[in-house]
Every structure is written in structure tokens, then in C-alpha cells.
Amino acid sequence: MLEEEQVAFFLASRLITRGNKGTLLLTVTIIALVFVNLIFLPSIIAGVVILFNQQTIDYSYGNLVIEPRENELIITKANELQQKINRIPGVVASSPRYFGGSTIVYKGKSASPLIVAIKPSDEVQVLRTHTKIESGDFLSDADRDQIVLGRTLAGREDQKVDRVASLGGAGVGKTVEVTFQNGVTRQYRVKGILYSGTSATDSNAFITRKEYEDIMGTTDAANQILVKTRTTGDEDAMRITLMQYGVQEQVWTWEDKSADFLKSIVGSFDIINFISTIVSLIIAIVIIFIVIFINTVYRRKQIGILQAIGIDRSIIIKSYIFQALFICACGTAAGCVLLLLVLQYLTASPLVFPGGPVAPVLELSLVAEAVASLFVVSLIAGYVPSWLTTREEILSAIRG
Amino acid sequence: MIEGHRLSKIYGRGSVEVRALDGADITIGRGEFVGITGASGSGKSTLLHLLGLLDRPTSGNLLIDGVDVNALSEKERTAFRLNRLGYVFQDYALVPELTAEENIFLPSKVRGMTSKECTRACRDILALVGLKDRVAFLPGEMSGGEQQRVAIARALINNPALLLADEPCANLDTKNSTVILELLKKLNHDLNQTVVMVSHEEWHQRYFDRVVTLQDGKILSDGRPDVEGA
Ligand SMILES: Nc1ncnc2c1ncn2[C@@H]1O[C@H](COP(=O)(O)OP(=O)(O)OP(=O)(O)O)[C@@H](O)[C@H]1O
Ligand SMILES: [Mg+2]
Numbered sequence: 001m002l003e004e005e006q007v008a009f010f011l012a013s014r015l016i017t018r019g020n021k022g023t024l025l026l027t028v029t030i031i032a033l034v035f036v037n038l039i040f041l042p043s044i045i046a047g048v049v050i051l052f053n054q055q056t057i058d059y060s061y062g063n064l065v066i067e068p069r070e071n072e073l074i075i076t077k078a079n080e081l082q083q084k085i086n087r088i089p090g091v092v093a094s095s096p097r098y099f100g101g102s103t104i105v106y107k108g109k110s111a112s113p114l115i116v117a118i119k120p121s122d123e124v125q126v127l128r129t130h131t132k133i134e135s136g137d138f139l140s141d142a143d144r145d146q147i148v149l150g151r152t153l154a155g156r157e158d159q160k161v162d163r164v165a166s167l168g169g170a171g172v173g174k175t176v177e178v179t180f181q182n183g184v185t186r187q188y189r190v191k192g193i194l195y196s197g198t199s200a201t202d203s204n205a206f207i208t209r210k211e212y213e214d215i216m217g218t219t220d221a222a223n224q225i226l227v228k229t230r231t232t233g234d235e236d237a238m239r240i241t242l243m244q245y246g247v248q249e250q251v252w253t254w255e256d257k258s259a260d261f262l263k264s265i266v267g268s269f270d271i272i273n274f275i276s277t278i279v280s281l282i283i284a285i286v287i288i289f290i291v292i293f294i295n296t297v298y299r300r301k302q303i304g305i306l307q308a309i310g311i312d313r314s315i316i317i318k319s320y321i322f323q324a325l326f327i328c329a330c331g332t333a334a335g336c337v338l339l340l341l342v343l344q345y346l347t348a349s350p351l352v353f354p355g356g357p358v359a360p361v362l363e364l365s366l367v368a369e370a371v372a373s374l375f376v377v378s379l380i381a382g383y384v385p386s387w388l389t390t391r392e393e394i395l396s397a398i399r400g
Numbered sequence: 401m402i403e404g405h406r407l408s409k410i411y412g413r414g415s416v417e418v419r420a421l422d423g424a425d426i427t428i429g430r431g432e433f434v435g436i437t438g439a440s441g442s443g444k445s446t447l448l449h450l451l452g453l454l455d456r457p458t459s460g461n462l463l464i465d466g467v468d469v470n471a472l473s474e475k476e477r478t479a480f481r482l483n484r485l486g487y488v489f490q491d492y493a494l495v496p497e498l499t500a501e502e503n504i505f506l507p508s509k510v511r512g513m514t515s516k517e518c519t520r521a522c523r524d525i526l527a528l529v530g531l532k533d534r535v536a537f538l539p540g541e542m543s544g545g546e547q548q549r550v551a552i553a554r555a556l557i558n559n560p561a562l563l564l565a566d567e568p569c570a571n572l573d574t575k576n577s578t579v580i581l582e583l584l585k586k587l588n589h590d591l592n593q594t595v596v597m598v599s600h601e602e603w604h605q606r607y608f609d610r611v612v613t614l615q616d617g618k619i620l621s622d623g624r625p626d627v628e629g630a
């Protein structure tokens with residue numbers, strides 16, 4: 001049996017090495033391009049999804065979010081809870097936050113953002129918002145009459161370019177007047193403008209917990225505690241760990257909390273991705289099939305002659321399968337090289353999306369999937385035409 | 401060797417049927433060199449296709465080497481072609497991507513010969529057809545006469561019981577045709593190789609032991625060649 005494969009391999013190797021190099025090159029190029037097409041868009045989309053998710057983690061929620069027990073409005077004994085959480089293995093840091101509604105007025109313009117009250121030294125260990133201060137500085141623990149505004153909230157002087165109600169360009173050093181939920185009104189100096197690229201965060205205003213507690217008359221409480229864990233990806237397990245360590249408050253993952261519209265964007269991308277993969281795959285299958293089919297049909301006469309001199313059709317079919325597999329392997333290899341070049345280029349000069357640069361993410365499972373499907377396709381594309389040609393009458397094949 | 405009985409090949413159906421071969425009886429003994437002649441369209445190629453197992457007769461019986469070849473399956477017929485028959489085509493029909501040597505040993509490789517055995521057999525046979533120095537040439541690098549000799553060598557590699565050739569000289573000039581005919585004659589004479597060759601050239605007849613003439617698919621005459629020119 002192995003003799004057959006040997007002859008088939010011998011025949012295939014000669015037909016390839018001594019056959020038309022131009023056709024071979026063209027075929028390999030087409031398969032390479034098809035391969036790149038199959039991987040490229042999904043890897044960009046994967047990059048975008050990862051960017052979105054990373055932003056949610058970095059600028060909005062950390063990995064886990066602790067919220068008040070059911071039927072309670074607030075987390076009490078926040079310090080104790082924070083310390084308890086920080087001791088749990090796998091937790092890096094946590095940051096208790098207050099938030100509440102407010103009205104901010106600047107030069108006659110007003111907006112009603114969410115006020116977020118943080119302890120900066122905790123916050124910087126959990127989120128990365130402090131790295132996204134566009135101008136001015138981030139808060140420090142001792143700040144009392146200072147406020148950090150999100151860029152969307154601060155707005156620009158020419159309010160026409162703002163798509164939402166803003167303060168019309170409240171810049172660093174300016175004074176804004178904030179009215180809190182309980183009616184207290186205070187003046188704050190704008191210490192910094194935050195631009196994280198995450199729209200919810202960039203619409204908020206930030207002050208210190210100390211200041212907030214002073215105004216609201218609360219101590220040692222929080223509306224939520226954000227938790228950063230050592231690794232991203234095992235939030236579900238960490239959530240259970242937290243509960244096992246006796247955290248009785250509600251624990252959510254960033255995914256649970258991430259805004260519905262983000263979820264739906266990611267969901268839409270998944271659908272786009274899926275459709276694009278299917279379409280590219282079908283295109284790939286059709287193109288490879290046609291190219292190899294034509295190649296085989298072109299050799300119809302030769303196939304007839306081989307049969308006429310007594311070479312069994314199974315040997316002929318196998319030799320065409322070998323050829324197709326070889327062409328496909330070359331095409332895939334060339335495609336990988338091409339893809340790596342493209343990805344390298346895009347990593348060096350990334351596509352910039354709102355919220356940051358997107359580095360394409362090469363998912364190995366997708367590459368494996370693509371390679372496997374091209375493999376199967378070339379198997380079929382090698383098999384079907386040679387099967388058809390060897391099935392027809394020898395004389396009509398020889399006549400061409 | 402060959403016993404063909406009432407061999408017919410009918411193309412088409414109903415009113416437009418063509419009787420390419422119409423009840424031909426033919427018997428060929430071992431070691432004969434038989435020429436098949438006749439006008440264009442008389443059925444020469446059709447007969448050779450049947451003898452070469454490239455086609456099946458519409459009716460009639462055919463025994464080759466004692467085997468009822470019509471009873472064989474396609475796979476068995478392919479194996480029969482490989483092991484018992486050598487076929488030479490008018491247009492040489494070499495694989496252009498294979499060298500002379502590779503073209504020749506392909507059928508023996510299929511039979512499971514080792515590379516060493518293949519190479520040895522190849523060299524012997526190339527010497528026999530007078531192409532020792534063309535071993536590594538591709539068909540495109542050889543003349544028509546040389547290619548046809550390679551094709552004959554390929555047909556001989558598996559020691560066939562029967563060598564069939566359909567107008568092997570049709571694309572060659574007189575000089576090259578003579579080389580081919582001399583070669584076939586030598587194979588027939590020295591190795592007792594049975595050869596059946598189609599030709600419509602009058603002057604080829606002097607090489608044949610026997611000439612079968614076809615007309616409209618029927619055997620018109622069968623006997624010793626007219627050799628007044630010889
Ligand atoms: N596939 C076919 N379909 C229909 N008719 C055919 C087919 N092959 C051959 N014929 C007919 O059968 C008859 C015999 O053909 P064949 O090829 O055997 O002639 P030939 O003696 O070899 O002629 P030539 O000297 O021109 O090669 C011709 O009339 C031809 O038209
Ligand atoms: Mg003919």
C-alpha cells in the first residue's frame with residue numbers, strides 16, 4: 001500500500017518542481033492572500049474587543065466590584081471590609097468609592113454629572129485613570145477643595161463641538177461650583193482634566209473621599225469597592241473566593257457591570273467577526289477549489305495517458321491530493337509570513353480607535369482553524385477533479 | 401496470444417450509429433509482428449484500443465494471453481495494461497515533467513520495483529533503444545524520434561506480452577520512422593516480442609510478418625505483406 005503513496009508522491013513532486021512555476025507562484029499567492037484575509041479582520045476585531053474590555057477594567061471597574069448587600073443602600077464598615085479583601089490571596093488592591101448625583105456650574109453653564117469620591121492612594125492601585133490626566137494633576141489624598149473633571153464633562157469653549165451638555169471648557173485652575181444631593185454647595189478648583197477614552201468615566205467628576213464624607217456627614221462607608229486581582233480572566237473564580245472568605249456584600253465581575261451598550265458593541269463585533277470569517281472561508285474554499293480544479297482539468301490528457309499505461313487511478317488521485325496539499329501548505333506558509341508582516345506593521349503603527357490604539361490580536365485557535373479548513377479544502381480540491389477525470393473514459397480523456 | 405472473435409464497436413445510437421468495428425475476427429500468435437492498415441476511418445485505431453484495453457467492444461469476445469479481458473473489472477484491466485501490455489501512442493504521450501529515465505521507470509515503480517532495480521532496467525532499455533546518453537533529458541529537450549523511442553522503452557519496461565503501437569511514425573520523417581521500425585523489428589526478432597502496429601504507409605509493410613487490412617470496420621484481407629518494393 002505504501003508503494004502507491006511513494007509513486008504518487010514521486011509523481012506529485014516532479015509535476016510540481018518541473019511544472020509551470022508561474023502557475024504555482026500565482027496559486028500560492030492567491031492562497032496566501034486568502035489566508036491573510038481569513039485572519040486579518042478577526043484579529044483586528046479581537047484587538048478592539050480586548051481594548052474595550054481592558055478599558056472597562058482599567059478605567060471603570062477594576063476586575064471585581066463590591067456593592068452593598070441586598071436591600072441595603074450603602075456598604076458600612078468600608079475600611080474593615082477593604083482590609084479583609086486586601087488580605088485575600090489573589091487580590092492586589094481595592095478602592096472604596098462613594099458616588100452621588102450633583103450639579104456643577106461654571107460660567108453660567110451647568111451639567112449634572114456623577115460625582116465619584118475616591119481615596120487617590122487606593123484608587124491608583126486599582127484603576128489607571130491617574131495615567132490619563134490630560135492636563136493638570138490627579139487628586140492626592142489630602143486634597144479638599146480640588147476637583148478632577150472628565151473631559152466630556154469639562155467640555156470645550158466652543159460648545160458646538162461637544163456632543164453632550166458640558167461646562168463649556170472648564171480648564172485647569174478654573175473654579176466650579178458644585179451642588180451635592182443634600183443641597184450643600186461648594187466651590188472647587190479644577191485640578192486636572194481626565195481623558196480615559198471611556199465615555200462613562202470621562203463624564204464624571206472626582207473628589208476625595210474625605211471631602212465627600214465631610215459634606216455628606218458619613219464616615220467609613222462606600223457605594224462600591226473596586227477590586228484589582230492579580231490576573232485578568234479568572235474573575236469568576238475570584239468572585240467565589242471572595243465570597244468564601246466571608247464577603248457578604250454583592251460581588252460582580254467587570255463583565256457583569258460593563259455597560260449594556262459596550263456589551264452590545266462587543267456582541268455586534270462578534271457577529272461581524274463570525275460572518276466575515278464564514279464569508280472569507282467560503283471565498284477561500286471556492287478560490288482554492290477553482291484554482292486547483294483548473295490545474296487538474298488542464299492535465300486531463302496526461303491523466304488519461306497515465307491510466308492507459310496502467311497506472312491505477314488511486315495513485316493518480318493521491319498524486320493530485322499531494323500536489324494540492326503541497327500548494328496549500330506553501331500558500332499557508334506564505335500567508336503566515338505575510339500576516340506577520342502586516343501585524344508587525346500594525347503593531348508598530350497601530351490603528352487608533354476612540355479610546356486608544358488597537359493592536360491586532362492573533363488568535364491561535366483562529367489560525368489553526370484557518371489552516372485546518374484550507375487543508376480540508378485542498379484535500380477536496382485535489383480529490384474531486386482527479387476523481388472525476390480518472391472516472392471518465394480513458395479515450396475521451398486522452399483526446400483532451 | 402490474441403483471439404478476437406466477432407469484435408464490434410458501435411458509436412452513437414439509433415439511426416446515426418457508426419460501426420467503427422463490425423464483427424472482426426482476429427487471431428495473432430506469439431512472436432508475430434502484425435501491421436494493421438486501411439483507409440482513414442476504417443477502424444484501425446478502434447481495433448487497437450480494444451486490444452490495448454483502452455476501450456471495451458460493444459460485442460464480441462477477446463482473449464489476450466488466455467485471459468478473457470472483457471470479464472475483468474476496470475481495476476483489473478488497469479493492472480493488466482500495466483503488467484501485460486505496452487502501448488505506444490502516435491504523439492509519444494510522455495509526461496513532460498519527467499526525464500526520459502523517469503518516464504520509463506514509472507510503470508515499473510508502480511509494480512513495486514526498487515529504485516535501484518528501476519535504474520538498472522532503465523539503463524538496459526535505453527541502451528536497447530539507442531538513447532543511453534538521454535537519460536536525464538526532459539521530453540521537451542528531445543527530438544520526436546527520440547521521444548518515440550523513450551515511449552517504446554516505457555512500453556517495454558514491464559516485459560509486456562504484447563506491444564501495441566498506433567501510428568508511432570505518423571509524426572516522424574522517413575529517417576526517424578525507419579529507426580523506429582528497425583527498432584520494433586529488432587525487438588520482435590531478438591526478443592520474440594509480439595508487436596501489433598497500425599500504419600497506413602505502404603512502405604512500412606516490408607517490416608511486418610503479416611498485414612491485416614481493414615475496411616469499414618471489417619477485415620478486408622489478412623496475410624503476408626505485399627513486398628514487391630522490398
Ligand atoms: N468517439 C467516437 N465517437 C463516434 N465515432 C467515432 C469515435 N471514434 C471513432 N469514431 C468513428 O469510428 C470510425 C473508425 O475510427 P478509427 O479512429 O478507428 O479510424 P482509423 O482507421 O484509425 O482512422 P485514421 O487512419 O484516420 O486514424 C470512424 O468513422 C470514426 O469517425
Ligand atoms: Mg487512427
